[in-house]
Amino acid sequence: MIPAPFEYARPTTVDEALQAIAAGGEDVKVLAGGQSLIPVMRLRLAAPETVVDLGRVAELRGVREDGDALVIGAMTTHSDVLADPLIQQHAPLIAQATETVADRQVRHRGTFGGALVHADPAGDLPAVALALDAEFVIAGPEGRRTVPARDFFVDYLTTAVGEGELLVEVRVPKLDGQWGMRYEKFNRVAQAWSIVAVAAAVRRENGHIAEARVGLTNMGPTPLRAGAVEAALSGAEATPEAIAAAAAHAAEGTEPSSDLNAQADYRQHLATVLTRRAVTAAAGL
Amino acid sequence: MTRISVRVDGASYQDDVEPRTLLVHYLREQLGKVGTVVGCDTSNCGACTVHLDGEAVKSCTVLAVQADGAEVTTIEGVSRGGELHPVQKAFHEMHGLQCGFCTPGMIMASIDLLQDNPDPSDDEVREGIEGNLCRCTGYQNIVRAVQLAAGEMRGAPASDGHVAPAVVDTAAAPHVVGQA
Structure with a gap:
């Protein structure tokens, strides 16, 4: 299948x-890596008037340090995130989750920012961004x-990015x-979406869990x-x-x-099991 | 129409394409590179895998305009001077296929995997080709082929006895005869 015709801009x-988004008419889609948008356009679930391709916007790529935060450019590919030493050192939870995203071909094209703005409920990176207070x-x-992560994810496939706007970078x-940290994902077959997954970050102090996200x-x-879990873990003994x-x-x-x-x-059962596994591993037990 | 310049399997092309043209359709229909096949058309099966600037991608999920200025390598461009690529040779020797439809994509994904990890374990091979579906082989001989090629490309002996095609020939399984 082929997408419906569209005007193409490559800023x-x-x-x-x-400017291209503003000039693009009623229905504009921003193309990042295209690994969600192109399938959706092929199925004609989206038929935008204009596609604005960010592939040539070099300033949106790469990972850098800024004081006590990592700054990840929206167009940094999953592969580049995985290869980045700063991510491995300061945000291994992102690397663990990114490794489980789709397959290597998709990770070569798909982007960190694109996955977050797409905001698929089964996508792996939104829960990680939320757990890390990105x-x-x-x-x-x-x-x-x-916009803080708690206000970014608004609804199904909907974020705080408004019409005429685009995500530039994510500060973690x-x-x-x-x-x-640990990302625990449950799915049935390789490369599939998460049926349920849990992202956990735990700070230990003197045999206790000082803080958990x-x-x-x-x-x-x-x-x-999982606010109730976080509250129950705060100050708890670090025991199984x-x-x-x-x-x-x-x-x-x-x-x-409920779905196929x-x-x-x-899913609710899985959430408890995967939370136990993720927190246990994150606590080093 | 949008003008694009691409190098495909070592040759330069300049073409006008509709922005909605998928890379796989450009390769097959405008350039005649029919070695790259369309399998599922939904980014799942990996049969259409090619290399874009050296990285494996699913060419049904890339627009031709996104390849403007890039170097594309298809299955038709991996042999050198009439000599099969070590991964192609290994798929042949290990019989890493039955119907062969997934093979171009399997080989392109495997070459990409071996660039990142020249000595993968069996599990790493299986994870490395998770984006490529084969509905015939059960993957056994595909994994063996990738292992053989990895050894060859590292300069190891061609066979250490561990790597050999599966002895079970599923095509000859007895229950099939009764149904025929």
Whole structure:
């Protein structure tokens, strides 16, 4: 199948890209790596009037340090994220989750920012960004604004990026020292989307869990923080029993969907199991 | 129409394409590179895998305009001077195929994997080609072929006894005879 015809713009700077989006008419799609957008256009689920291809906007690529944060350009490919020493050192949770995204061909094209803006509930990176308290830098005609992860994911396939705007970069606080991290993903076959997955970051102190952050993938239309688990873990002993007791709260307040892969109650069960595994591993047990 | 310049298998091309043209259709229909096949048309099966600037991609999920200025290598461009690429040779020797439809993509993905990891374990081979589906072989001989090629490309002996085609010939399984 072939996409419906569209006008094509290929800017080389963010400013040019914003102009192209503004001039693109009613229905404009921004093309990052295209690994979600092109399939959707082939199926004619999207038939935009204009496609603005960010492939030549060099300033959107790469990972750099800025004080106590990592700054990841929106157009950095999954492969480049995996190969980046700063990510491995300061945000291994991102590397672990990125490794599970699709397959190597898709990871060569697909981008960090594209996956986050697409905001598929089964996508792996949104829950990771949420667990790491990432911040999203969005450019628009009025300038740039920064949106925290908890406000970025608005609904199914919907983010805080408005019409006429684009995601420029994502700032991820470095979690060094006593932090351990683990991404636990459950799916049935290689390269498939997550049925459920859990992103955990845990800070240990004197045999206790001082702080825990738990993000849930595919447990609702947006990624979620497992607040009840985090509260139960705060100050708890770092033991398998305490972690299992806390993980039992993982599905509280979630409304996952039922589909071909799993019923909602099975997803809720998976959330507790995967949370226990992810937190246990992140706590170094 | 948009003008693109690409190098494909070592030759330069300049063409006008519709922006919606998929790279695989450009390769097959405008350049006649029919060695690259369309399998699922949904980015799942990997049969259409080619290298774009040296990296394996699914050419059904890349627009031809995105390849402007790039170097594309298809299965038709991996042999050198009439000599098969070591991965092609290994798929032949290990019988890493039955119907052969997935083979171009399997070989292109495997070459990409071996560039990153010249000495993969069996599990690493299976994970490395997770984006390529084969509905005939059960992957056994494909994994053996990639291992053989890896050894050859590292300069190791061609066979250490561990790597050999599977002895079971599923085509001759007895229950099939009764149904025929």
